[in-house]
Amino acid sequence: MNSEDPCSHFDSNVRAEALSKEVAEADFPPATTWVNAHAHTFYSFNYKGYSPSRFALEAKKAGLEMGGIVDFDVLDGLEEFWEASRLLDLKASVGIESRVFVPEFSDRVINSPGEPGISYHMGTGFTTTDIPSKAQTFLDGMRQTSEQRNRAMVQRVNAFLSPLVLNYEDDVIPLVPKGNATERHLCLAYAQKASTQFPEETALRDFWSAKLGVPADELREVPDGRGMTDLIRAKTMKQGGAGYVQPDSGSFPQMAEMNEFVLQCGALPTMTWLDGCSAGEEAIDELLEVARSTGVVVFNIIPDRNYTPGSPDQKLANLQQVVDICRDLDMPLLGGTEMNSPGQKFVDDFDSEELKPMHPQFLTGSRILHAHSTLQRLAGMGYLSSWADDQFSTTSVKNEFYGRFGEIFSPRGDVALQNELKDSLGSEEVMHLAEKVMAA
Structure with a gap:
């Protein structure tokens, strides 16, 4: 990218x-x-x-x-x-x-x-x-937690979308300048790799239709436009999707802790x-x-x-x-x-x-x-x-x-x-x- x-x-x-x-x-x-x-x-x-x-x-x-x-x-x-x-x-x-x-x-x-x-x-x-060092530790933790969450997400979505699978280093990291990928980068990576793996549009649409449960002729902005990447995100990474894990009280810092970091x-x-x-x-x-x-x-x-x-x-x-x-x-x-x-x-x-x-x-x-x-x-x-x-x-x-x-x-x-x-x-x-x- x-x-x-x-x-x-x-x-x-x-x-x-x-x-x-x-x-x-x-x-x-x-x-x-x-x-x-x-x-x-x-x-x-x-x-x-x-x-x-x-x-x-x-x-x-x-x-x-x-x-x-x-x-x-x-x-x-x-x-x-x-x-x-x-x-x-x-x-x-x-x-x-x-x-x-x-x-x-x-x-x-x-x-x-x-x-x-x-x-x-x-x-x-x-x-x-x-x-300050305490703030730097918090900031480093934010980056690390984000990457760990992404890598775990890719593992779960790979299992669902197989034979379409991402290699995090080869397919995701090149999309970002300093390693900080988001769910939107993951969706783009899946969309781009799918278009390479299934170069014929009919085959590509059939693949996504089978995996995402949407009729092939209703897929929008194939191969990697907003309609397609939003659909991948909704079907695989959001609530109900194969890659989704419901967060709980331990998934993120408390608001008070982030506020303390910001103030520091x-x-x-x-x-x-x-x-x-x-x-x-x-x-x-x-x-x-x-x-x-x-x-x-x-x-x-x-x-x-x-x-x-x-x-x-x-x-x-x-x-x-x-x-x-x-x-x-x-x-x-x-x-x-x-x-x-x-x-x-x-x-x-x-x-x-x-x-x-x-x-x-x-x-x-x-x-x-x-x-x-x-x-x-x-x-x-x-x-x-x-x-x-x-x-x-x-x-x-x-x-x-x-x-x-x-x-x-x-x-x-x-x-x-x-x-x-x-x-x-x-x-x-x-x-x-x-x-x-x-x-x-």
């Missing part, structure tokens, strides 16, 4: 050279106020194969004010994305996503369908990979949202109380899956409700499109009737994350720093500062800001410094 796009080549030197060349030759549009603060890269799975550099470049080309990357179980893209965003003068943040167990919701599905007590969970605003890294524990239709998300007030009690301070939503344009429904009502809750709780709100499933948008339609009223909240949340990331990386003065604790009496006042800083400051001012930035400055002095730097 090593991209023909040099900006997404698996060799980081090739990517860096390609990015520099494109930046030198590009004529970028003025920035809008649109944002995508949640996009996966090829370090977990991006359906376009985008590297951190390519996503940053495309965000700049699209006129985004801010772009944020999020990858499953790794921070492998952090330094590359940070450097690319500086080169492009793109406001940015870096996050990590995984699954956790929430003991208080052990009998309720939250946002991982069919899996009571299991929740997708995030940390955002990471600014360095030089993290100077980043921000972040709640995620599916669509408000599960028993767990219907109890959003209780869920947020649990999450906030162990450190959650930011809320993340994938807006596009939460409404149908021109057709108000329960999901939209749920979305409006949770956005209002975040406002009332002074929780910064992040939104993005993921880009880890074919067909997902590059950026949400913030001009749509449904999202337009929410746009200011998503924009402010992105600005807060950009401000946190900048101040944390340059001087340890991020959103949850001791400096912030000393400066702001309420979360509302803190949000106002980081939101304003994030609005006026962009990465081209990093060097000048760092030259004068120190944690002995008060918040008003920091704001004046940012204004001075950007006016220069």
